[in-house]
Amino acid sequence: MSEKGPDLFDRLEMFWGELVRRRVVHVAGVYAIVSWIAVYMVATTYEKLFLPDAVFLTLVALTFLGFPVVLVLAWYFRLGRGGVRFRRAGAVDDGAYGDRRASGNAAGAGLLVFGLLLATGSFLAVADRLIPEERAAVTLEEGSVAVLPFANLSGEEANRYFSDGMTEEVIARLARISDLKVISRTSAMRYRNTNLGPGEIGRELGVASILEGSVQRDGERLRISARLVDTRSTQTLWAESYDRGMEDIFAIQTALADRIATSLGLALAGIEPATAVEPDLPTGDLVAYDLYLRGRFFWNQRSPEALVRSIELFEEAITRDPDFHMAYAGLADSWVVMPYHTGGAARESLDRALEAAERALVLRPELGEAHAARAFALTGQWQWEASEEEFRRALELSPGYATGHEWHAVLLMARGRTEEALEAIRGAFALDPLSRVISYVYGLVLLISGEPEEALFHFDRALELDPTFPLAHLHRSWVLEELGRDEEMVEALERWNALFSEPPFAPGILRQAYLGGGTDETFEFLAGLPPGIPVSALDRARWSLRLGRTDEALTWLERGIEERDVWFVIVNVSPANDPLRGEQRFTDLLSAMNLEGRR
Structure with missing residues (x-):
């Protein structure tokens, strides 16, 4: 009767032992750790250094392609005291590289698991750069752009108004294009000196492209650099530099807006990019x-x-x-x-x-x-x-x-x-x-x-x-x-x-009034605030009404009419004024404002 051969589990155990003996497991763990460090460093710096997107993508591709190559080399070659040598079939590692199976299994497994965890985390952290189209296509609007604050390279904080003004004027020119969604200045300015990349900014603002750049003012000379980036692929759509005199500032603004319009394909929507942004000379001074x-x-x-x-x-x-x-x-x-x-x-x-x-x-x-x-x-x-x-x-x-x-x-x-x-x-x-x-x-x-x-x-x-x-x-x-x-x-x-x-x-006095007499005491204090302080008549009327003082509230509203209080734009729609709707004086107020009473 013939002996039974090793089962699948025994074969896997033998294969794992051979991977450990040949130190393939150790090499895999070290490779994963080194790859993670390299990918992470490039992922967090390449956008800030204006490096081409291809640098990052090439590194990631080489990292994945290199993994099986390194494992094969580790299987057939070993590093000993005499240098790199080819492994002969059945050869046993010597000296420090001998077969220490118990400790080798544990150390090799731990190193491999740690390396693979780092590699997985690295992939998840940069996945938006590798497969952005699938993630962004649902949320990002075509024909949309955010103009980020132009970096002030003039060396003086006092010149920041100029770089901010450059940003705002480009936004204003783009905002005149009907088929283009342009994020306004306030939101764009919050990304000054940000550590976020184009992909993250695009998702936060819901735009498919961003313009980023810098301004350096040296006397009457301007150096302006800009690049338009697709936030889904992080690919640079175009990059441009201008080194001109101050007298060309308006031409540069128009050129930037026109390049953006062209790059985003406005001609496809029936708008000619060459005329979508009108050349403008606001002043000769x-x-x-x-x-x-x-x-x-x-x-x-x-x-x-x-x-x-x-x-x-x-x-x-x-x-x-x-x-x-x-x-x-x-x-x-x-x-x-x-x-x-x-x-x-x-x-x-x-x-x-x-x-x-x-x-x-x-x-x-x-x-x-x-x-x-x-x-x-x-x-x-x-x-x-x-x-x-x-x-x-x-x-x-x-x-x-x-x-x-x-x-x-x-x-x-x-x-x-x-x-x-x-x-x-x-x-x-x-x-x-x-x-x-x-x-x-x-x-x-x-x-x-x-x-x-x-x-x-x-x-x-x-x-x-x-x-x-x-x-x-x-x-x-x-x-x-x-x-x-x-x-x-x-x-x-x-x-x-x-x-x-x-x-x-x-x-603190209002808090004391509330603690002493609740809301009645609170509104009593507010209603008694003297004239001349920056409080709308609408607020004063509101506080009087909370105390049931209808005549006093109407008197404040009549005073507000005389002063043309801007907050009276909501006098007819504010729920706080509902108790006044049956009052003739309130009806007269609304007539003076060319409004009809709300029913």
């Missing part, structure tokens, strides 16, 4: 342009002090060049948002905004941003039909202008068209998802639409983006009041109060 860029830098900060400074700079630019249409548009933008950040009284601000916007449009009738500023000023003056027509024209000329969509949402909300308002603010949010102002207005529209929980989410998001945003704290208190979360409402008002250079009331 480069000092005036420099002042304009400084003005925009301060306008984007939106604090009362920054807005005052932006107005000064825009006016200086206009003094140097009275035909500088962009400076007039910037001046209109500053005046039209000023009352929202300084307390509400708006008659003079809105008149000045209209004057500046109309002058900009005389000089450049097709300037969508100026039409939007004029429309928003008309909203504040309660000229609803004229405002709506201006917004239609503004968004026709600059469909990618997120601020225009945001302001349009305010108009629609004021007129009680909440579904349209939500659609407009969602459009603004898609173009500028990291804007604190747009998140805040989103919350306001949701509050007016009767969705306080959703509104609270967006107010909280605005405060995550900027914890020092007073309006978000104030109107967050409205939501908490409606939800019956009175203690949190008091805390929100305390935070709002603390953000003023001269607070309306002493820190």
